[in-house]
Amino acid sequence: MPDQMSLFDLPTVPAAPLLGSDPLEVLTQQLANWVELGWLRTLDRHFVHFLREHGEQDVVALLSAAWVSHQLGRGHICLDLSQALSDPDAVLSLPPQDGRALQYTDTTVMPSRLLPSFGIALLAQWLERLQASLIVAVPDADAPERLSAAAPLVLDGTRLYLRRMWQAEGGVALDLAQRMTRHDTAMPDAAQALTVLFGPPQDIGIDDQRVACALALQQRLTIISGGPGTGKTTTVTRLLALLQQQALATQGRPLHIRLVAPTGKAAARLSSSIAGAAASLACDAAVIDSIPSEASTLHRLLGARPDTRHFRHDREHPLMLDVLVVDEASMVDLDLMHALLQALPDDARLILIGDRDQLSSVEAGAVLGELCERSEGFSADVASRLVALSGQRQLMTKEVVGAPVDDPSTSPLRDHVVTLRHSYRFKADSGISALAKAVNEGSYKALRACWQAGYDDIEFHVLNEKQPLALIKRAAHEYRAYLALVSSGASPWDVLQAFNRFQVLCALRRGPTGVEGMNEAITQRLTKDGHIGGRKQWYIGRPVMVTRNDPQLGLYNGDIGIALPDPQSEGRLRVFFPAAEEGTVRAIMPGRLNDIETVFAMTVHKSQGSEFDRVLLVLPGQPNPIMTRELLYTGITRAKRFCSIATTHPVVLERTAHHRVQRASHLRARLTRCYRMQASS
Numbered sequence: 001m002p003d004q005m006s007l008f009d010l011p012t013v014p015a016a017p018l019l020g021s022d023p024l025e026v027l028t029q030q031l032a033n034w035v036e037l038g039w040l041r042t043l044d045r046h047f048v049h050f051l052r053e054h055g056e057q058d059v060v061a062l063l064s065a066a067w068v069s070h071q072l073g074r075g076h077i078c079l080d081l082s083q084a085l086s087d088p089d090a091v092l093s094l095p096p097q098d099g100r101a102l103q104y105t106d107t108t109v110m111p112s113r114l115l116p117s118f119g120i121a122l123l124a125q126w127l128e129r130l131q132a133s134l135i136v137a138v139p140d141a142d143a144p145e146r147l148s149a150a151a152p153l154v155l156d157g158t159r160l161y162l163r164r165m166w167q168a169e170g171g172v173a174l175d176l177a178q179r180m181t182r183h184d185t186a187m188p189d190a191a192q193a194l195t196v197l198f199g200p201p202q203d204i205g206i207d208d209q210r211v212a213c214a215l216a217l218q219q220r221l222t223i224i225s226g227g228p229g230t231g232k233t234t235t236v237t238r239l240l241a242l243l244q245q246q247a248l249a250t251q252g253r254p255l256h257i258r259l260v261a262p263t264g265k266a267a268a269r270l271s272s273s274i275a276g277a278a279a280s281l282a283c284d285a286a287v288i289d290s291i292p293s294e295a296s297t298l299h300r301l302l303g304a305r306p307d308t309r310h311f312r313h314d315r316e317h318p319l320m321l322d323v324l325v326v327d328e329a330s331m332v333d334l335d336l337m338h339a340l341l342q343a344l345p346d347d348a349r350l351i352l353i354g355d356r357d358q359l360s361s362v363e364a365g366a367v368l369g370e371l372c373e374r375s376e377g378f379s380a381d382v383a384s385r386l387v388a389l390s391g392q393r394q395l396m397t398k399e400v401v402g403a404p405v406d407d408p409s410t411s412p413l414r415d416h417v418v419t420l421r422h423s424y425r426f427k428a429d430s431g432i433s434a435l436a437k438a439v440n441e442g443s444y445k446a447l448r449a450c451w452q453a454g455y456d457d458i459e460f461h462v463l464n465e466k467q468p469l470a471l472i473k474r475a476a477h478e479y480r481a482y483l484a485l486v487s488s489g490a491s492p493w494d495v496l497q498a499f500n501r502f503q504v505l506c507a508l509r510r511g512p513t514g515v516e517g518m519n520e521a522i523t524q525r526l527t528k529d530g531h532i533g534g535r536k537q538w539y540i541g542r543p544v545m546v547t548r549n550d551p552q553l554g555l556y557n558g559d560i561g562i563a564l565p566d567p568q569s570e571g572r573l574r575v576f577f578p579a580a581e582e583g584t585v586r587a588i589m590p591g592r593l594n595d596i597e598t599v600f601a602m603t604v605h606k607s608q609g610s611e612f613d614r615v616l617l618v619l620p621g622q623p624n625p626i627m628t629r630e631l632l633y634t635g636i637t638r639a640k641r642f643c644s645i646a647t648t649h650p651v652v653l654e655r656t657a658h659h660r661v662q663r664a665s666h667l668r669a670r671l672t673r674c675y676r677m678q679a680s681s
């Protein structure tokens with residue numbers, strides 16, 4: 001990780017003297033200083049206070065606890081001590097580079113100076129201090145998934161975790177490993193049923209969709225990954241039809257299937273695409289009728305309760321279902337995946353759908369990405385079963401049948417992962433598709449070729465000013481289309497649809513090219529031109545995004561609503577959100593909405609699970625560690641028809657496409673260990 005960080009010129013802070021001779025005093029001062037500067041969260045400092053109050057006085061253990069907590073806030077499951085030792089500032093990303101101006105005081109000390117000042121120069125010294133600490137437990141030597149003692153931190157090898165996250169990671173690994181060892185036998189005429197849905201097997205190339213169905217018929221855990229329009233929903237719909245056909249024929253009753261997605265928006269999209277795909281199936285009406293057409297959010301399925309992280313459904317109160325389909329699985333964080341697996345009955349079939357190349361979840365973890373890593377090909381045994389079922393003889397070639405299943409270089413999950421590669425949405429000459437591919441390959445040459453090829457669905461703006469006036473004008477112009485509908489008194493549903501046709505996406509939150517700067521500038525521009533009354537907090541046409549789940553209101557992080565006069569309430573302003581049923585809306589009083597922000601611009605992170613006809617992707621003028629290949633790919637692939645990218649320096653795009661950051665975690669290795677133990681017991 002540190003060598004990737006060196007792609008960027010990290011801002012430097014002058015070396016300040018370490019004040020005080022008592023290390024605990026020095027630590028307290030530094031934590032206070034970092035919190036004041038916004039480098040650390042108040043929560044991180046409170047955590048350290050809590051540990052001190054409970055008896056821990058070792059400064060190294062306390063500093064490590066602050067860093068683990070800080071890293072968790074940045075999406076990392078754990079702190080890798082060997083990486084942190086080699087370049088603490090880069091690993092902790094301090095000072096933060098989210099677009100805000102560099103801030104420090106005369107007493108600010110960088111992490112890289114603090115650690116040696118507490119006597120830690122070697123990894124062995126750090127490990128020894130932590131092993132001796134009251135607040136750190138280690139896994140049992142004989143049972144690596146059990147802890148030696150109850151403590152708030154866990155040191156697993158050279159990784160330091162909050163206990164909760166270590167348990168969640170282990171819980172996900174163990175549960176998935178158990179599901180991986182459960183196999184099913186497809187019904188005798190499954191091969192024929194596949195041919196009815198997919199047509200006769202062809203000898204040219206492998207039909208990944210057909211393989212995905214054949215695989216999922218035979219096991220309890222299947223992951224279907226693919227970029228936009230590669231047919232993930234089409235494939236899952238066909239799979240559900242096959243499963244229902246099988247259940248109706250053998251048990252005389254359909255399976256209880258549930259469809260979920262992490263956000264309300266993604267759930268609505270899944271509902272409408274499954275309904276569309278089901279309607280065109282070549283199946284009996286009874287089978288089509290037994291495929292659910294309504295998806296809910298994961299939180300709703302699990303029974304989210306206000307003010308607690310616990311759900312109504314858990315190991316003691318499992319969900320009642322036979323098959324669970326989770327769409328946009330890349331957005332599911334480790335904690336949520338853990339809660340889901342806890343609540344899922346042991347014999348249920350789990351199908352995860354998503355795009356492994358997309359950004360990982362906003363919260364900690366990169367579950368889908370990790371599960372799909374090194375998962376190319378199938379073991380010989382699974383490949384031969386797939387050939388029998390799908391008729392795809394090409395599956396037995398050496399490229400497809402990789403190393404044996406116990407080979408340490410591959411993941412046992414490869415027998416559960418299918419990647420769909422062909423996009424049916426984009427034409428062969430699509431610029432968006434070519435651009436996304438070039439970014440994914442991290443190829444400078446392919447990127448440049450994209451701009452030179454003259455595609456008419458992508459454009460690249462090089463801005464020559466800091467405050468991007470041209471960009472603001474462009475965005476304001478695009479937003480006028482939905483505002484015209486607002487003025488004409490169109491229905492809230494139509495206004496919401498029109499708003500969704502265009503979106504400004506930003507890589508960063510802060511700064512003139514970040515969400516905050518762009519939102520403010522677009523609001524001002526539209527106000528100045530008389531399109532909105534943007535001087536008041538609530539005005540007709542204000543688009544807002546929910547930033548925190550509110551199960552009581554049935555609103556979820558990422559939901560978008562628009563403030564409009566409500567004829568049902570004598571024209572008073574209400575915020576209209578799409579309701580569960582396609583084409584319907586629900587109105588909520590603005591005063592009831594606590595966690596919302598204006599959304600003329602949103603971060604690429606928040607745009608996951610949404611798609612827009614046209615996207616304007618704004619990148620800052622400086623390369624930045626937050627900007628990664630996954631972020632760029634996710635931003636570009638939100639666009640269905642037109643993608644425009646703007647930045648002040650062309651090199652930013654190329655550097656970003658080259659920059660990959662792994663989130664610190666050990667999920668795949670733990671899953672492999674659990675799987676081998678399961679398989680050998």
Ligand SMILES: Nc1ncnc2c1ncn2[C@@H]1O[C@H](COP(=O)(O)OP(=O)(O)OP(=O)(O)O)[C@@H](O)[C@H]1O
Nearest residue numbers: 209226227228229230231232233234235273424425
């Ligand atoms: N095998 C196929 N042959 C022809 N058209 C297909 C095939 N599979 C999918 N399509 C079409 O491609 C389009 C996208 O399919 P689908 O919605 O299943 O993809 P997706 O991967 O779920 O898309 P998204 O990225 O929106 O989630 C649909 O119009 C669908 O009918």
